[in-house]
Amino acid sequence: MQVNIQDNPVIDFLQNRRSVLARNMRTPGPDRDTLEIILSIGARVPDHGKLTPWRFVVIEGDDCAKLGDIAAMGLAERGEEPDMIAAARAQFLRAPCVVAVLACPRVHPKIPRSEQIYSAGAACMLLTAAAQAAGFAAQWLTGSAAYDTAIRARLGGGPDDEIAGFIYIGTRTEEPAERTRPPLDDIAVFALPETSAE
Ligand SMILES: Cc1cc2nc3c(=O)[nH]c(=O)nc-3n(C[C@H](O)[C@H](O)[C@H](O)COP(=O)(O)O)c2cc1C
Numbered sequence: 001m002q003v004n005i006q007d008n009p010v011i012d013f014l015q016n017r018r019s020v021l022a023r024n025m026r027t028p029g030p031d032r033d034t035l036e037i038i039l040s041i042g043a044r045v046p047d048h049g050k051l052t053p054w055r056f057v058v059i060e061g062d063d064c065a066k067l068g069d070i071a072a073m074g075l076a077e078r079g080e081e082p083d084m085i086a087a088a089r090a091q092f093l094r095a096p097c098v099v100a101v102l103a104c105p106r107v108h109p110k111i112p113r114s115e116q117i118y119s120a121g122a123a124c125m126l127l128t129a130a131a132q133a134a135g136f137a138a139q140w141l142t143g144s145a146a147y148d149t150a151i152r153a154r155l156g157g158g159p160d161d162e163i164a165g166f167i168y169i170g171t172r173t174e175e176p177a178e179r180t181r182p183p184l185d186d187i188a189v190f191a192l193p194e195t196s197a198e
Pocket of ligand 1: 017018019020021139140141142143164165179
């Protein structure tokens with residue numbers, strides 16, 4: 001079926017949206033009402049078995065410095081270089097708003113952990129896209145903080161949880177350049193691929 005997608009603003013947005021580097025963000029971030037809409041859209045993702053295997057923790061204001069201090073402490077304990085420690089301390093200060101997305105998979109007889117982690121990844125992407133659609137700069141980042149057990153605990157995550165990402169949200173200081181995308185021929189086929197068995 002041929003569908004007319006000319007002049008469709010949603011298709012246009014999806015074809016052109018880009019992330020903005022966190023270092024190219026400044027205030028303001030979204031206000032509380034706008035943030036609640038962005039978070040609600042982030043929760044509107046496929047979720048096999050309705051397990052809601054994700055949580056959102058909004059980091060703003062003093063919490064950005066507090067979380068950075070924990071990240072810096074972790075790197076210092078591991079003997080990292082002072083410039084790495086300083087960067088870790090300042091990381092959450094780059095944007096006025098950071099949403100930490102925790103993947104909180106449950107043990108389930110039919111729904112594997114991997115599917116619940118994918119759902120958390122989908123929530124990260126939809127949060128990012130929702131913030132961008134609202135006109136904000138947004139970027140999905142992880143870095144070593146995402147694998148720091150003290151950070152995870154401070155966000156309320158347990159030992160079986162994972163930090164799926166930190167979604168940085170702010171106002172862009174410059175427009176991002178287009179990023180090269182893989183040619184469709186490299187990543188998609190329109191029929192079952194040939195195998196040596198046939
Ligand atoms: C799970 C995940 C983690 C990422 N972590 C980082 C990161 O730590 N540092 C970084 O520079 N980019 C990271 N990126 C890539 C950024 O999100 C990057 O801005 C993105 O690839 C730009 O894509 P877009 O313009 O299509 O939105 C990560 C991406 C994903 C999916």
